[in-house]
Amino acid sequence: MSRGASFGRDPGLQTRMVGTLFGLGLLYVVFAAVLFAAMRNAGGAIVICLVLLLFQFFTADKLALRSMHAHEVSPAQAPELHAMIDRLCLQADLPKPKVAIADDRMPNAFAVGRSQKSSTVCVTTGLLELLPPAELEGVLAHELAHVAHRDVLVMTVASFFASLAAMIMQNAFWFGGGNRDNRDNGPGLLAVVAVSALVYAVSFFLLRALSRYREFAADRGAAIVTGRPSALAAALVRISDGIARTPDQDLREVGPVQAFYILPPRAKKAVSSLFSTHPPTEKRIAALQRIEAQLQAGRTV
Amino acid sequence: MGFLDTLFGRTKTVKQVRPDKLFALTTAALDLETAQGIVTTGEAAIVFQPLATGDFTQIADDAEAVLRDTGTETGTTVERRDDEFGYRWMVLRDPDVDDQVVGVNAVMESLQFGGYADRVLCAVFALRQTQQGGRPLHLVYLAKRGTWYPFVPVPGAEKERDRERELQLRAVLDPLMPLEPEMDRWYPLWGAPLGGA
Numbered sequence: 001m002s003r004g005a006s007f008g009r010d011p012g013l014q015t016r017m018v019g020t021l022f023g024l025g026l027l028y029v030v031f032a033a034v035l036f037a038a039m040r041n042a043g044g045a046i047v048i049c050l051v052l053l054l055f056q057f058f059t060a061d062k063l064a065l066r067s068m069h070a071h072e073v074s075p076a077q078a079p080e081l082h083a084m085i086d087r088l089c090l091q092a093d094l095p096k097p098k099v100a101i102a103d104d105r106m107p108n109a110f111a112v113g114r115s116q117k118s119s120t121v122c123v124t125t126g127l128l129e130l131l132p133p134a135e136l137e138g139v140l141a142h143e144l145a146h147v148a149h150r151d152v153l154v155m156t157v158a159s160f161f162a163s164l165a166a167m168i169m170q171n172a173f174w175f176g177g178g179n180r181d182n183r184d185n186g187p188g189l190l191a192v193v194a195v196s197a198l199v200y201a202v203s204f205f206l207l208r209a210l211s212r213y214r215e216f217a218a219d220r221g222a223a224i225v226t227g228r229p230s231a232l233a234a235a236l237v238r239i240s241d242g243i244a245r246t247p248d249q250d251l252r253e254v255g256p257v258q259a260f261y262i263l264p265p266r267a268k269k270a271v272s273s274l275f276s277t278h279p280p281t282e283k284r285i286a287a288l289q290r291i292e293a294q295l296q297a298g299r300t301v
Numbered sequence: 302m303g304f305l306d307t308l309f310g311r312t313k314t315v316k317q318v319r320p321d322k323l324f325a326l327t328t329a330a331l332d333l334e335t336a337q338g339i340v341t342t343g344e345a346a347i348v349f350q351p352l353a354t355g356d357f358t359q360i361a362d363d364a365e366a367v368l369r370d371t372g373t374e375t376g377t378t379v380e381r382r383d384d385e386f387g388y389r390w391m392v393l394r395d396p397d398v399d400d401q402v403v404g405v406n407a408v409m410e411s412l413q414f415g416g417y418a419d420r421v422l423c424a425v426f427a428l429r430q431t432q433q434g435g436r437p438l439h440l441v442y443l444a445k446r447g448t449w450y451p452f453v454p455v456p457g458a459e460k461e462r463d464r465e466r467e468l469q470l471r472a473v474l475d476p477l478m479p480l481e482p483e484m485d486r487w488y489p490l491w492g493a494p495l496g497g498a
Contacts, residue, residue, distance in 0.1 A: 017309055
């Protein structure tokens with residue numbers, strides 16, 4: 001295994017991802033400890049939160065597709081798209097996802113679904129019009145890489161406690177019941193809410209960072225599967241130009257599924273990169289260029 | 302993909318093709334011909350995704366040259382065709398299925414040897430069903446999984462496959478060759494640049 005062994009590896013990215021995951025894990029352990037101490041008062045409320053989060057997890061993909069007005073298409077309705085995904089799935093050794101098209105002029109694509117088998121890859125009509133076949137293939141491979149990496153599951157699990165913390169903040173009054181009698185036995189309501197707020201704030205940034213790393217990883221996966229990193233880079237340029245040119249009113253409907261897009265719909269310059277779910281396009285293109293260089297060097301780099 | 306690959310978002314492609322199960326066709330072809338009247342059209346192809354690198358071009362050209370050299374003995378001719386999806390079909394023409402299999406295997410092995418096994422999509426063998434008015438039938442070999450499946454396009458119809466016939470063939474082929482168990486992966490290959498399609 002001389003050739004191909006190192007192609008597509010990125011130790012730096014792995015290190016950053018490990019760091020982020022470690023930070024999140026540490027944060028969550030502390031949070032769980034606090035919750036556990038407060039359990040006596042708020043056990044029931046926490047169980048309700050857990051059920052709500054599970055419900056969200058199982059319905060999120062359908063909600064996302066519905067909010068985008070996406071409809072599933074059969075191979076007869078979109079033969080080229082299906083054929084392209086067929087070949088990519090063969091190449092990446094993946095089960096075939098469902099394919100959906102959203103009637104939207106804004107060029108974009110996203111993947112939803114809890115598992116590889118139940119996932120759906122959705123593209124907008126704007127994307128289909130905008131991109132030539134090779135670039136479309138790159139974008140589809142990026143979305144399939146999200147599916148292969150189980151990013152929806154990973155991000156859901158990673159943001160589980162953050163969502164719990166957010167719920168506790170919003171519904172603080174639930175946790176107040178019966179607090180007076182055993183104040184000595186655990187932290188008070190105020191403490192739990194304060195810790196929740198802190199956990200939410202810190203995890204917000206960590207989760208955003210993790211999301212950006214997953215994007216880089218999916219770009220890399222797409223490059224490995226298609227063998228054409230530059231085609232994806234070209235697609236990113238074309239899509240970001242396309243988004244910049246699209247009128248604003250289209251953007252309002254797209255909030256909920258932002259994290260799973262190929263590019264975020266609001267490409268505002270003013271927003272700090274810390275808040276962003278996606279890395280800046282220039283950085284992604286630079287990363288893809290490095291992969292192209294590895295590839296051209298005979299994959300021995 | 303393992304747990305850690307998922308956690309770190311690492312994409313792994315299959316680095317090994319499995320030419321071993323390819324040879325199942327040589328024995329199966331005899332049975333197919335005598336019992337089912339299914340014969341080769343004389344064309345088979347190995348389908349791969351060409352990379353735009355000097356290194357890969359060199360390896361692919363070498364594989365083709367080797368094939369041409371051995372072809373002068375066996376009578377196999379080679380032709381290169383690119384499809385609309387950017388995949389390359391190296392089409393081998395030979396009336397003998399055994400020679401086709403040997404040729405396809407040679408290309409797979411040289412791509413594997415060059416470190417590019419992950420670029421191989423599949424191998425396709427074009428056959429004809431003489432009892433059904435010579436309707437086309439493709440046997441597709443998934444090189445990375447080492448499995449086979451039949452693909453029967455309906456002649457004249459735009460992108461329609463004969464599922465019933467495919468399922469019949471599944472029963473016929475099952476004892477002869479390792480079939481792909483997941484029927485989701487029986488991907489159609491429309492517009493295959495092969496004879497009889």
